[in-house]
Amino acid sequence: MTNLDWAIVAGLMLLVFGFAGNRSLKTRTNVDWFLGGRTLPFWMVGVSMFATSVDGGEYIAMNGATYKDGLVMISGLIFGVGVGGVIAAFLVVPTMYRTGLFTNAEYLEGRYGPGMRVISALVQIQYRTSALAVVAVALHLIFTEVVHLDSQTAWLLVVLVAAGTTLYSAWGGLKTVAAADVLLSAMMLSAIFVLWLAIWQQVGGLQGATEALVRQEGAAQAETLLRMGGQRAGRSPAAVVVIGWCLIAVGYFVVNHTQTMKMFGARSMWDLRMSVVVGSGLIILSGYFSSTLGIFGRALSPGLAQPDVIYPRLVDQYLGSGVKGIVVAGVIASAVSTFEGIGAALSAVFTRDIYGRFLVTGAKESHYLAVSRAATIMIVAVSFAYVPFILVSSNIVDFFVRITSVFVTPLMTVYLMGVLTPVNRRSGLVGLIAGAIYGLAASNLGGSADEPGLLPFWFTERFAAYSWSVGITAAAMLAASLLLGWDQQDARPAARSSAWPDHSGEVLPEMVVSPFATGRRIPWWAQPALSAALLLTASGFMVFGVLW
Numbered sequence: 001m002t003n004l005d006w007a008i009v010a011g012l013m014l015l016v017f018g019f020a021g022n023r024s025l026k027t028r029t030n031v032d033w034f035l036g037g038r039t040l041p042f043w044m045v046g047v048s049m050f051a052t053s054v055d056g057g058e059y060i061a062m063n064g065a066t067y068k069d070g071l072v073m074i075s076g077l078i079f080g081v082g083v084g085g086v087i088a089a090f091l092v093v094p095t096m097y098r099t100g101l102f103t104n105a106e107y108l109e110g111r112y113g114p115g116m117r118v119i120s121a122l123v124q125i126q127y128r129t130s131a132l133a134v135v136a137v138a139l140h141l142i143f144t145e146v147v148h149l150d151s152q153t154a155w156l157l158v159v160l161v162a163a164g165t166t167l168y169s170a171w172g173g174l175k176t177v178a179a180a181d182v183l184l185s186a187m188m189l190s191a192i193f194v195l196w197l198a199i200w201q202q203v204g205g206l207q208g209a210t211e212a213l214v215r216q217e218g219a220a221q222a223e224t225l226l227r228m229g230g231q232r233a234g235r236s237p238a239a240v241v242v243i244g245w246c247l248i249a250v251g252y253f254v255v256n257h258t259q260t261m262k263m264f265g266a267r268s269m270w271d272l273r274m275s276v277v278v279g280s281g282l283i284i285l286s287g288y289f290s291s292t293l294g295i296f297g298r299a300l301s302p303g304l305a306q307p308d309v310i311y312p313r314l315v316d317q318y319l320g321s322g323v324k325g326i327v328v329a330g331v332i333a334s335a336v337s338t339f340e341g342i343g344a345a346l347s348a349v350f351t352r353d354i355y356g357r358f359l360v361t362g363a364k365e366s367h368y369l370a371v372s373r374a375a376t377i378m379i380v381a382v383s384f385a386y387v388p389f390i391l392v393s394s395n396i397v398d399f400f401v402r403i404t405s406v407f408v409t410p411l412m413t414v415y416l417m418g419v420l421t422p423v424n425r426r427s428g429l430v431g432l433i434a435g436a437i438y439g440l441a442a443s444n445l446g447g448s449a450d451e452p453g454l455l456p457f458w459f460t461e462r463f464a465a466y467s468w469s470v471g472i473t474a475a476a477m478l479a480a481s482l483l484l485g486w487d488q489q490d491a492r493p494a495a496r497s498s499a500w501p502d503h504s505g506e507v508l509p510e511m512v513v514s515p516f517a518t519g520r521r522i523p524w525w526a527q528p529a530l531s532a533a534l535l536l537t538a539s540g541f542m543v544f545g546v547l548w
Helices: 003-025 032-036 040-052 056-069 073-098 104-112 115-143 151-203 205-217 219-226 238-255 256-264 269-291 293-300 306-320 323-359 365-391 397-420 429-447 465-483 500-506 528-547
Strands: none
Touching: 003 040, 003 151, 003 205, 003 256, 003 323, 032 151, 032 256, 032 306, 032 323, 032 365, 032 528, 040 151, 040 256, 040 269, 040 323, 056 115, 056 269, 056 306, 056 323, 073 104, 073 205, 073 238, 073 256, 073 269, 073 397, 073 528, 104 115, 104 256, 104 397, 115 151, 115 306, 115 365, 115 397, 151 205, 151 256, 151 269, 151 293, 151 323, 151 365, 205 219, 205 269, 205 293, 205 429, 219 293, 219 429, 238 256, 238 397, 238 465, 256 269, 256 323, 256 397, 269 293, 269 528, 306 323, 397 465, 429 465
């Protein structure tokens, strides 16, 4: 890193923190903090969804995954994200938005009872704090491999970035996070495209990468790495991997309040749906360019023992002065956007679904706003407890896939079954227990193609496990409903409690269908369903027509 690189990084970070700090001073109410005043336009919500989802962990982890296993590992980013976003925006989240809910866990109390609300809150806190730890590890790799800091200094810098981000997001909430994400996204996209073009030229494009891989590893292995449909020895078929990534993406948009919180802040139902098209489109676009670098890196630097270092190595070895500063600033920006988004969302879940609902139920609004701000800081701090577990994993993606398959996928299934079917109120807990038992068994009793475990490989393989988890959870819920009866419930509890969360929604502005003039029909070209169909068609063609 030259002085010019440092100046670029420092200048851009000062701009972000100064802008966000100033915006945070304008947040004064719970509606502003939790929902951005429910006034956010679709483009701002979509950009914010993109900024939070694309983090330093993705740059490091997904490029490590494509380096190791080929392009099939980004099928979730290119196709699954569209599927997950559309299912959430068109089938699941509107039910919650119409009812005026502040968190997605709140929905589960009306549908299944208060116990499921608490379980959802706890699962989300576990699920997303682990993601924050992934971001921290990825940022540490950038500081050690690219900036060439010693490990202790790098960790100190990671903590300082997390602390600075947490302070402004804790004070400003969603209204500040969404505004800051627009600036952060511009930095992230610039970094992605600058690096991709530099490495594309270095490797000689797709043809150069193909020739290098054929020369180094043989034609058959090169075909497996460069084609998503290639057969991988000792692994699940490519179709199973794609389905697994699609289910991961659905869980990401449905269970993860980091994204539903953004959708709840949309100014209308039309904005909510269009925001997901924008957000998913940006994730897909950036996902292709940011995560194909791993396969180019394998052509340039074959035989790495630790695949996750390929991204920082490419940045360090193939970028010149100034350009390196832009990319490093983009990676830091991606970490900032994720720290702020997840911290604020999990704080909302804790404050509304645990603290305000069950612990301290009758305090003033200012009290809960203060608790939300303090909880944001605590959640980011606690996330660092996962770091040692990530460091001993074979790579970051393996850690994340394993940890999400135990509880997140069953909980996602509970949400979907609750919205789409009249399953019994008590079936949610039954399904969640059945899915979690399977997830724990698959994680601890499964083996590999080479080393069989107590359970067969086809039943426990990391991507196949997602389909099994959905099937087992849904089957348990259907069986319980056949025994106990069918029972469609509203999103709100039938008998409202005296707790603060059950009354704070009364101050929300009236739900708006669309931002178009009252009484005017939405033009055909602005229909969210059309935009969603085009997004899925384009991403599906890319995966199954071009890259398969």
